[in-house]
Each structure stands twice: as C-alpha cells, then as structure tokens.
Amino acid sequence: xxxxxxxxxxxxxxxxxxxxxxxxxxxxxxxxxxxxxxxxxxxxxxxxxxxxxxxxxxxxxxxxxxxxxxxxxxxxxxxxxxxxxxxxxxxxxxxxxxxxxxxxxxxxxxxxxxxxxxxxxxxxxxxxxxxxxxxxxxxxxxxxxxxxxxxxxxxxxxxxxxxxxxxxxxxxxxxxxxxxxxxxxxxxxxxxxxxxxxxxxxxxxxxxxxxxxxxxxxxxxxxxxxxxxxxxxxxxxxxxxxxxxxxxxxxxxxxxxxxxxxxxxxxxxxxxx
Numbered sequence: 001x002x003x004x005x006x007x008x009x010x011x012x013x014x015x016x017x018x019x020x021x022x023x024x025x026x027x028x029x030x031x032x033x034x035x036x037x038x039x040x041x042x043x044x045x046x047x048x049x050x051x052x053x054x055x056x057x058x059x060x061x062x063x064x065x066x067x068x069x070x071x072x073x074x075x076x077x078x079x080x081x082x083x084x085x086x087x088x089x090x091x092x093x094x095x096x097x098x099x100x101x102x103x104x105x106x107x108x109x110x111x112x113x114x115x116x117x118x119x120x121x122x123x124x125x126x127x128x129x130x131x132x133x134x135x136x137x138x139x140x141x142x143x144x145x146x147x148x149x150x151x152x153x154x155x156x157x158x159x160x161x162x163x164x165x166x167x168x169x170x171x172x173x174x175x176x177x178x179x180x181x182x183x184x185x186x187x188x189x190x191x192x193x194x195x196x197x198x199x200x201x202x203x204x205x206x207x208x209x210x211x212x213x214x215x216x217x218x219x220x221x222x223x224x225x226x227x228x229x230x231x232x233x234x235x236x237x238x239x240x241x242x243x244x245x246x247x248x249x250x251x252x253x254x255x256x257x258x259x260x261x262x263x264x265x266x267x268x269x270x271x272x273x
Contacts, residue, residue, distance in 0.1 A: 023115060027115075030204075030205075030208050054139075064143060068147055075151050078186060084158055090162060098165070101218075101226050108218060109193070119204045123204045131248070135196065139193075141243070149186060150184060151183060156182060161227045162227055164227050194219040195241050196244065
C-alpha cells in the first residue's frame with residue numbers, strides 16, 4: 001500500500017512519522033515529568049511566537065534560495081580550497097551505514113533542532129528564547145551565500161563521491177529534488193543548526209547535552225558521508241554558529257518582550273475592525 005502512494009506523500013511519511021516518534025521518545029527520556037497538556041498550553045501561550053518566527057524565516061529563505069539564486073555556481077572555488085577531501089568520508093561506504101546516515105540526516109536533524117527548544121524551556125525559558133533567536137540569525141546569515149554564491153552538492157560534482165542519499169530510494173530522490181536547488185550547499189545549515197542545538201544543550205542537563213553533542217556529530221558526518229556537503233560548508237557554518245551564539249547571548253528577555261508587544265500592537269493597529 002505504501003508503494004502505491006505518490007512519491008511526494010511517501011517522502012513526507014518517511015520523514016514525518018519517524019520524526020514524531022523521535023520527539024515522543026525524547027519527551028519520555030528527557031522530559032519525563034512534563035505533561036503533554038502542559039506542553040501544549042505553553043506552546044499556545046508563548047512558544048508559537050518563537051518557533052513560528054523561526055519557521056517563517058526558514059520558509060522565506062528556502063523560497064528565496066529556490067527562486068532567486070544567480071545562475072552561475074561557484075563550486076569550483078570550493079574544490080580549489082579542499083579538492084576531493086570529502087571523498088574520504090565514503091571510504092567505508094555500505095548500505096547499512098547509508099540507511100543509518102540518511103535517517104540521521106532526515107530525522108535526527110529536525111529532532112535535535114526542535115526538541116532542544118523544549119528541553120531548554122524546561123530548564124531556562126530565557127535560554128530557549130535566545131536559542132530561537134540564534135537559529136534565526138544563522139538562517140538569515142546564510143541567505144547572501146545561497147543567493148550570490150551557489151555551490152553544488154559534493155555528490156553531484158565530484159566523480160569520486162556518490163550522492164548516496166539521493167539514490168537510496170525514489171521517494172527520497174523525488175522529495176529532495178522537488179524542494180531543493182542542490183546548489184545551496186554553502187554553508188551547511190544541517191551542520192550549523194545541529195551544532196547550535198548542541199551548543200545550547202549544554203545549558204540543559206548533562207545527559208541531554210552529551211546526547212545532543214553525539215547526535216550533532218552524527219549529523220555533521222552524515223552530510224559529508226552522503227555526498228551532500230563539502231568540508232568547507234561545514235567549517236563556515238560553524239563560524240556562523242559562533243557569531244549567532246555570541247549575538248544571541250547579548251539579548252536579554254525584556255528585549256524579547258518589548259519586540260513581542262510592539263509586533264502585536266502593530267498588527268492590531270493595521271488590522272481593520
């Protein structure tokens with residue numbers, strides 16, 4: 001029955017169902033004392049503002065990158081810097097490792113990015129809000145490079161690197177090819193945002209901090225192993241994370257509150273009764 005579904009639906013289910021399951025497992029392991037009702041009420045009360053802004057910014061950036069990047073690509077410049085270094089990550093390629101890495105890339109990434117917010121919220125609400133701000137900063141900082149410095153994914157440029165994830169199943173290939181330009185490898189947001197989550201996870205408890213660090217490392221490896229990103233992509237993304245983290249740490253909770261109040265007031269003033 002699954003195979004008879006449209007490829008786009010298959011891809012959505014392949015990502016959504018395991019991601020929801022991962023969130024439930026994460027809640028069980030790392031937020032056992034939090035009730036679902038409480039989490040839902042808190043989401044409707046405040047969290048939607050921070051997560052909503054992050055989601056809207058991400059969607060806008062993806063649309064811009066898809067429709068407005070320059071025609072010329074600069075993949076040769078990245079190759080001139082590092083050559084075929086990334087090919088080393090496929091030295092021990094195997095189907096089980098490819099399946100695992102694809103799962104980490106498609107499911108582990110949304111889990112660590114989203115769940116870290118809720119984990120931080122349970123320990124320190126202000127840090128959760130700073131984390132959301134840092135996320136937005138990283139994504140926005142990537143825009144000029146996506147538009148003006150397009151770089152093709154490594155597996156579609158180097159003859160020594162296979163696009164392992166893209167060729168794993170027709171559903172995955174269809175899902176990625178229909179939503180991604182495949183020329184916005186620089187910088188790697190999978191690397192940057194997972195490292196950012198791990199960086200902020202240190203402000204939660206030790207067990208989750210170690211888990212997030214391990215998962216972030218696996219995500220970075222998966223981007224290189226699967227033939228998606230270059231080493232330069234990952235390195236520059238980590239630099240953006242450092243900038244975003246430092247900037248977000250300078251923002252205090254009252255500033256967030258002022259912005260929220262002014263935004264809501266502005267919408268009300270401009271909305272006809």
